[in-house]
Amino acid sequence: MNQPRVIVALDFASADAAVNFAGRVTPRMCRLKVGKELFTSAGPQLVQTLTQRGFDVFLDLKFHDIPATVAGACKAAARLGVWMINVHALGGRAMLEAARDAVSACARPPKLIAVTLLTSMAQGDMQDVGLSGDPAGAVLKLARLAQGSGLDGVVCSAQEARLLRAECGHQFCLVTPGIRPAQSGLDDQQRVMTPSAAMDAGSDYLVIGRPVTQAPDPVQALNDINQEIATRIKT
Ligand code: C5P
Numbered sequence: 301m302n303q304p305r306v307i308v309a310l311d312f313a314s315a316d317a318a319v320n321f322a323g324r325v326t327p328r329m330c331r332l333k334v335g336k337e338l339f340t341s342a343g344p345q346l347v348q349t350l351t352q353r354g355f356d357v358f359l360d361l362k363f364h365d366i367p368a369t370v371a372g373a374c375k376a377a378a379r380l381g382v383w384m385i386n387v388h389a390l391g392g393r394a395m396l397e398a399a400r401d402a403v404s405a406c407a408r409p410p411k412l413i414a415v416t417l418l419t420s421m422a423q424g425d426m427q428d429v430g431l432s433g434d435p436a437g438a439v440l441k442l443a444r445l446a447q448g449s450g451l452d453g454v455v456c457s458a459q460e461a462r463l464l465r466a467e468c469g470h471q472f473c474l475v476t477p478g479i480r481p482a483q484s485g486l487d488d489q490q491r492v493m494t495p496s497a498a499m500d501a502g503s504d505y506l507v508i509g510r511p512v513t514q515a516p517d518p519v520q521a522l523n524d525i526n527q528e529i530a531t532r533i534k535t
Pocket residue numbers: 309311335418419420455477478479487489507508509510511
């Protein structure tokens with residue numbers, strides 16, 4: 301069986317809710333994402349609980365600081381035994397290379413990926429912080445910076461996946477949130493894609509939260525998504 305391509309976003313406020321969800325699924329069905337809210341309330345202990353149960357954990361803390369601080373944070377994250385971590389590409393080349401070096405020196409290096417431009421930022425927001433050009437151009441530039449600094453991939457919108465796949469090649473890992481099965485509501489996401497369309501566009505991993513975690517039957521919702529993308533997975 302192929303490795304799971306769905307990363308379920310555990311956007312729960314408490315460790316209990318997250319552990320409860322993890323108890324209903326298996327590491328063959330999905331990987332799990334722990335973000336800032338859950339990590340701030342539940343801490344490293346929850347991450348270790350999930351990894352000890354055999355789950356690949358994406359620790360989504362989006363580090364962005366001076367190079368030495370980010371390197372230390374990446375090392376600490378790697379020690380938790382997680383599968384994937386991320387940093388902001390806007391931290392610049394020296395920060396990205398420091399993160400790369402710190403992760404490479406670990407016994408079991410997690411995948412290191414970069415956030416390019418937050419998908420919540422539109423052109424006006426870019427101007428506010430002094431970034432010129434359009435969002436797609438900025439995303440491509442930052443993805444190239446991440447790749448040139450030795451990172452394994454980026455988080456991006458599925459709408460950008462085709463361009464980045466073409467520009468950055470097949471080895472570069474594309475992790476895409478903003479995924480909605482055809483019958484799901486949008487919640488607060490704006491530019492969404494179905495799981496199969498995102499895979500066709502070149503995504504390697506789909507980050508999916510509410511369409512699974514808030515579904516009346518989360519296991520069924522996850523199984524349906526895995527079935528939808530099964531024929532799209534290129535090994
Ligand atoms: O519930 P939903 O599927 O919208 O959850 C998407 C997850 O992906 C959330 O954890 C959200 O923080 C994360 N994310 C996102 N857009 C980004 C980066 C991360 O939706 N650009």
